[in-house]
Amino acid sequence: MAIKYELIKVCKQSGARLGKIHTPHGVIETPIFMPVGTQATVKAMTPEELKKIEAQIILSNTYHLYLRPGHKLVEKAGGLHKFMNWDKPILTDSGGFQVFSLGDLRKISEEGVEFRSHIDGSKHFLSPEKAIEIENSLGADIIMAFDECAPYPADRQYVKNSLERTTRWLKRCIDAHKYPERQALFGIIQGGMYKDLRHQSLNEILSFDLPGYAVGGLSVGEPKDLMYEVLEYTTPLMPKDKPRYLMGVGSPDCLIEGVIRGIDMFDCVHPTRIGRNGTAMTSIGRVVIKNAKYAEDFMPLDPNCDCYTCKSYSRAYIRHLFKAGEILASRLVTYHNLHFLLNLMKEIRQAIMEDRLLDYRREFFQKYGYTL
Numbered sequence: 184m185a186i187k188y189e190l191i192k193v194c195k196q197s198g199a200r201l202g203k204i205h206t207p208h209g210v211i212e213t214p215i216f217m218p219v220g221t222q223a224t225v226k227a228m229t230p231e232e233l234k235k236i237e238a239q240i241i242l243s244n245t246y247h248l249y250l251r252p253g254h255k256l257v258e259k260a261g262g263l264h265k266f267m268n269w270d271k272p273i274l275t276d277s278g279g280f281q282v283f284s285l286g287d288l289r290k291i292s293e294e295g296v297e298f299r300s301h302i303d304g305s306k307h308f309l310s311p312e313k314a315i316e317i318e319n320s321l322g323a324d325i326i327m328a329f330d331e332c333a334p335y336p337a338d339r340q341y342v343k344n345s346l347e348r349t350t351r352w353l354k355r356c357i358d359a360h361k362y363p364e365r366q367a368l369f370g371i372i373q374g375g376m377y378k379d380l381r382h383q384s385l386n387e388i389l390s391f392d393l394p395g396y397a398v399g400g401l402s403v404g405e406p407k408d409l410m411y412e413v414l415e416y417t418t419p420l421m422p423k424d425k426p427r428y429l430m431g432v433g434s435p436d437c438l439i440e441g442v443i444r445g446i447d448m449f450d451c452v453h454p455t456r457i458g459r460n461g462t463a464m465t466s467i468g469r470v471v472i473k474n475a476k477y478a479e480d481f482m483p484l485d486p487n488c489d490c491y492t493c494k495s496y497s498r499a500y501i502r503h504l505f506k507a508g509e510i511l512a513s514r515l516v517t518y519h520n521l522h523f524l525l526n527l528m529k530e531i532r533q534a535i536m537e538d539r540l541l542d543y544r545r546e547f548f549q550k551y552g553y554t555l
C-alpha cells in the first residue's frame with residue numbers, strides 16, 4: 184500500500200480522531216494542516232523554514248505545474264520532491280477544481296474539460312487519464328482523483344449528473360494510475376448540499392477500495408453552518424480506518440469544527456495569501472498590520488506566539504516593511520501565519536489525546552473572538 188493510516192485514538196468528547204499516515208516520504212500526524220505550495224513552492228517560504236515550523240506535508244497543484252513548467256520537465260528533474268527540494272510528503276490536487284476556478288473553462292464533456300490557460304490563453308484539455316498522467320509524473324505521495332466540484336448554489340439535477348460523472352471519472356483514474364503501490368490515489372465525495380446525493384456519492388466512491396477519501400464540493404462559498412451540516416451526515420459514513428480529507432479548508436474555526444466532525448486533513452491558501460497582504464492570524468484575533476494604529480506599536484505581532492517572527496520583530500517594524508514594499512514583509516507574516524495554524528493543529532492533537540477537544544474549542548473561540 185502506498186500509505187498506511189494508523190488510527191491512534193477517538194476523542195471521547197467528539198468524533199475527532201488522532202492518527203498517523205505512514206507514507207514513502209515519512210509519517211504525518213493527524214489531524215493535520217497542509218500548507219499550499221501551488222507552483223512547487225509555498226510562497227515566500229524555503230523548505231528549511233517549513234521544517235522549522237514543523238510542516239509535515241505540503242500541497243501542490245497539477246493544473247499549474249502542467250501549464251508551467253510542464254509535468255514532463257518536473258519528471259526529468261527527478262519528480263516534484265527533488266525539483267523543489269522537499270523530502271517530506273506531498274499531495275497534489277488533480278486540476279479539476281483549478282480549471283473551474285482559474286482557467287477559462289470552455290466545455291465540460293464526458294471525456295473531460297477543455298479550457299484556456301489563465302497564463303497565456305492557450306487551449307488545453309484535461310481528462311481523468313491526463314490528470315493522472317501528470318500526477319504520476321510529479322510523483323506526489325497522495326494524488327487526488329479528477330473530479331468535478333459542483334458550484335454553489337447548484338440545482339439538484341446538475342449536482343446529481345455531476346456526482347455520477349465524477350464516479351465514472353474515478354474509475355478511469357484508477358485504470359490510468361501507473362504507480363498505486365507508491366502514490367496513494369484518493370477518491371473525492373461530491374453531492375453538493377443535498378443529503379441524499381451526498382449519500383449516493385459516498386456509496387459510489389466508497390465502492391472503490393482506495394487508501395483515502397476526500398470530502399469535495401465544500402468551501403465553495405456556502406455558509407459555514409451548511410458546511411458543518413454536510414460534514415455531520417457525511418464523515419460518520421466514511422471508513423474509520425482511512426484518512427478523511429476536507430479540501431480547501433480553512434480558517435481556525437473551520438479547522439476545529441472540521442476535526443470535531445471527524446476530518447483528518449485540511450489545506451487552504453488562506454494563511455499564506457492573507458499573510459502576503461499583511462493580515463496576521465493571532466491568538467487574540469486578526470491583526471491587519473498596515474493599520475496606522477500599529478505605526479508605533481513595538482509589541483510582537485502576537486504576544487502569545489513563540490515563532491521567529493514574533494520573537495524577533497515588532498508590529499511597527501513589520502508595518503514599516505509593508506509600507507515600504509519590502510519582500511521581507513510577506514515572508515515574516517507568512518511564516519507566522521503558517522506557524523499559527525500548524526501550532527493550532529498541534530494543540531488540537533494534544534486536546535484529542537486528553538479528551539478535552541470541546542473544552543479547547545470553547546477556550547480558543549473566547550480568546551480568538553469567535554461566537555460558538
Ligand SMILES: CNc1nc2cc3nc[nH]c(=O)c3cc2[nH]1
Nearest residue numbers: 280332399400401402403430431
Ligand atoms: C478553497 N475551497 C476549495 N478548494 C477545493 C479544491 C477541490 N479540489 C477537488 N475537488 C473539490 O471538490 C474541491 C473543493 C474545494 N473547495
